[in-house]
Amino acid sequence: MKLLEGLKWRYATKKFDNTKKISDSDLEKIKEAIQFSASSYGLQLYKVLIVEDKAVREKLKPAAWGQGQITDASHLFIFCNYSDVNRDGIDEFIHLKAKTQGIDSEALKPYGDFIESKWNDKTAEEKSNWTAKQTYIALGNLLAACGELEIDSCPMEGFEAEQIDEILGLKEKGLTAAVLATVGYRAAEDETAMQEKVRKSKEMLFETI
Numbered sequence: 728m729k730l731l732e733g734l735k736w737r738y739a740t741k742k743f744d745n746t747k748k749i750s751d752s753d754l755e756k757i758k759e760a761i762q763f764s765a766s767s768y769g770l771q772l773y774k775v776l777i778v779e780d781k782a783v784r785e786k787l788k789p790a791a792w793g794q795g796q797i798t799d800a801s802h803l804f805i806f807c808n809y810s811d812v813n814r815d816g817i818d819e820f821i822h823l824k825a826k827t828q829g830i831d832s833e834a835l836k837p838y839g840d841f842i843e844s845k846w847n848d849k850t851a852e853e854k855s856n857w858t859a860k861q862t863y864i865a866l867g868n869l870l871a872a873c874g875e876l877e878i879d880s881c882p883m884e885g886f887e888a889e890q891i892d893e894i895l896g897l898k899e900k901g902l903t904a905a906v907l908a909t910v911g912y913r914a915a916e917d918e919t920a921m922q923e924k925v926r927k928s929k930e931m932l933f934e935t936i
């Protein structure tokens with residue numbers, strides 16, 4: 728199973744080779760793995776920024792605890808969740824679904840009403856947490872895709888979201904940085920690559936009821 732091989736091959740890369748770039752075709756495959764991620768109701772309430780610009784990444788680095796991957800990797804992915812959505816946002820999805828699946832939009836209105844009522848049940852904090860959680864599914868797919876392509880990656884939560892939001896003007900767009908991923912090729916001196924994977928045994932991790 729290629730997926731498992733990739734998952735065992737990959738590791739959270741600490742040091743990237745800053746001279747190596749991933750190809751455009753590999754980048755498209757990674758984007759597609761993100762695009763085809765499952766999301767609650769299918770709403771995909773997030774945006775993924777792909778930062779190539781070195782100057783922007785230099786600015787972002789202090790906000791990510793000075794972690795070298797931010798500037799050394801080939802690409803930096805910033806998964807940003809929408810903290811709020813109005814009926815227009817839900818209708819946008821309903822129209823896309825209707826058009827794609829050849830359904831009358833009106834027939835999907837009750838579905839839109841249901842999503843809106845569930846959304847309105849949440850507090851502002853719950854809404855933001857819920858949309859942020861969706862980004863982790865996409866992050867997981869990025870990691871798996873990179874593993875299969877033998878491209879190195881590092882998932883990253885070590886950053887100050889408010890600072891990232893400020894630098895990139897995300898608040899104005901209703902977005903906030905949820906999680907990051909750096910993607911590229913490991914540096915020859917990255918010792919982490921040699922380390923044995925630390926994982927709970929299946930007995931510890933699973934319980935069959």
Ligand SMILES: Cc1cc2nc3c(=O)[nH]c(=O)nc-3n(C[C@H](O)[C@H](O)[C@H](O)COP(=O)(O)O)c2cc1C
Nearest residue numbers: 737738739740741794881882883884885886906924
């Ligand atoms: C959500 C998340 C956030 C993480 N944040 C960071 C980070 O900020 N910096 C870093 O070097 N590694 C980070 N890691 C990597 C983990 O430490 C690593 O995945 C874990 O130790 C398991 O090792 P492996 O991924 O190499 O198998 C993060 C991992 C995840 C899933």
